[in-house]
Amino acid sequence: MSERRKGGRGPDPGDFLDLDALLSEEEKRVRERVREFVDRRIRPNINEWYERAVFPRELARELGELGVLGMHLEGYGCPGRSAVEYGLACMELEAGDSGLRTFVSVQGSLAMSAIHRFGSEEQKNGWLPRMARGEAIGCFGLTEPGAGSDPASMQTRARKEGAHWILNGTKRWIGLGSIADVAVVWAKTDDGIRGFLVPTDTPGFSATNIEPKLSMRASVQCELHLEEVRLPEDAMLPGVKGLRGPFSCLNEARYGIIWGAMGAARDCYESALAYAKEREQFGKPIASFQLVQKKLVDMMIEIQKGTLLALHIGRMKDSGTLKHQQISFGKLNNVRAAIEIAREARTIFGGNGVTLDHPPLRHASNLESVRTYEGTDEVHTLILGEAITGIEAFR
Missing domain, CATH: 1.10.540.10 (Acyl-CoA dehydrogenase/oxidase, N-terminal domain)
Structure with a gap:
């Protein structure tokens, strides 16, 4: 601790x-x-x-x-x-x-x-x-097997039949899918991409856990299947059309990641610091060796910088001045730094670091998923590239 x-x-x-x-x-x-x-x-x-x-x-x-x-x-x-x-x-x-x-x-x-x-x-x-209150659980169905970083190419469709919507498609890497009571599902319609609330006990809806996983093991990620799922007309979210809706939600999640990644990094650093002061080799604590001190100092500096960045972005969000490209800045920097900190912290534990007795490798494994979801490094890099050059490089 x-x-x-x-x-x-x-x-x-x-x-x-x-x-x-x-x-x-x-x-x-x-x-x-x-x-x-x-x-x-x-x-x-x-x-x-x-x-x-x-x-x-x-x-x-x-x-x-x-x-x-x-x-x-x-x-x-x-x-x-x-x-x-x-x-x-x-x-x-x-x-x-x-x-x-x-x-x-x-x-x-x-x-x-x-x-x-x-x-x-x-x-x-x-x-x-x-x-x-946690009495009902929700999931968010956007990503598909063939449409991860490019949600505009989604294949899930909703067609209108009288007073009902009929949904068909597959979503993948959907957190909480198999324990959810309601799924927010994004689908193409004749009027563009729209969101639908799908109670998970609706006939034709099913969720299958993705396993075995090497990351995020104390979490639930699923594949959702929608086969002729019939919903009432008022199941559609009326307030948005197009990808602006899901993207605004993704930015909320990305914001939390900016802070969360520094929490994982801090836990790795603090556990490594405590271990280095207790673990003795060559007759003295390994914290007394220059190379170990350099590792700890590098971790501490990046955590303090990343936390300061998160706080600044949070203050901008509270003031209403935050832009989505600045969220990409924070997510890209802090997750990338956190992974390096987790990996470096593991080395201080030596062989002991590959066990669950110590947290860095668990955090490092989890952070590989965090690095991927809500926008990969590549996606956020191109968001920032467009912001500073004015040229979109996605296509």
């Missing part, structure tokens, strides 16, 4: 630049409440969940009680917290495991955000209060 220093002459190894001074007392209270939950509920159990490749569904209600589901949304039973408070929660959750932050992200930033932004009042009142 943390090497945070309450007093003494030098900077705190866990907060070298005293970034805590940039947070309000309420922001710190939110963070400490989530940190306590992770320490009490997640850390003692995560190795077993990861090894068995299970996500305990009962955590949904506990996370609802914690107030982190739809945390940034207002009304309809949602907590209505700030972007920075939500980011701090994501950081603490992912310090426990990326799978836990992913659950909160899929539920709140994707499924709930889609309903909150684009749903009818009936849809909002019907789903959001229960989802905020």
Whole structure:
């Protein structure tokens, strides 16, 4: 756990630049409440969940009680917290495991955000209060087997038949699909891409877990199949048409990742620092060797920079000045840095680092998925490239 220093002459190894001074007392209270939950509920159990490749569904209600589901949304039973408070929660959750932050992200930033932004009042009142409490779980069906980074080429279609919509298609890498009560499914119609709320007990809908996985093992990713799924006319989300809808939800999820990745990196660094001070070789702690100190210093610097970046982006989001390209900046930088930190931290543990007794390799494996979903490095690089050159290079 943390090497945070309450007093003494030098900077705190866990907060070298005293970034805590940039947070309000309420922001710190939110963070400490989530940190306590992770320490009490997640850390003692995560190795077993990861090894068995299970996500305990009962955590949904506990996370609802914690107030982190739809945390940034207002009304309809949602907590209505700030972007920075939500980011701090994501950081603490992912310090426990990326799978836990992913659950909160899929539920709140994707499924709930889609309903909150684009749903009818009936849809909002019907789903959001229960989802905020963790009594109902949602998933977000955009990615397809042949349409990952290019969602415009999706093959899932919805056709109108009288007062009903009929959906057919396949979605892949859909978080929470097999435990969800409702799926937000994006499909092509004669009027463009539209979103639909699909109760998962609807005939023709099925979800199959993707397994075995080498990453995100304490999480649920699925393939969704829709075969002549018949929905009432009011199942469509009325508030948006085209890819603007799903992309706006993806940006919410990407924002949480900017913070979450630094939580995983921090957990790797703090565990490696503690181990280096205890582990003796050649008659002294390995923390006394220059090469080990360099590794620890490099980790600490990147975590402090990445956390400062996350906080700055969060402040921009709360002020309404944040642009989607700036979210890509944060996601690309922080996840890339977090993976390198996790890998480097593992080397400090030597052979012991390949076991679940220590967290860096678990985090490194999870972060490979985090690096891929909500936009790969390549996609975010091209988003930034277009932003600085004015030239689109996707096609």
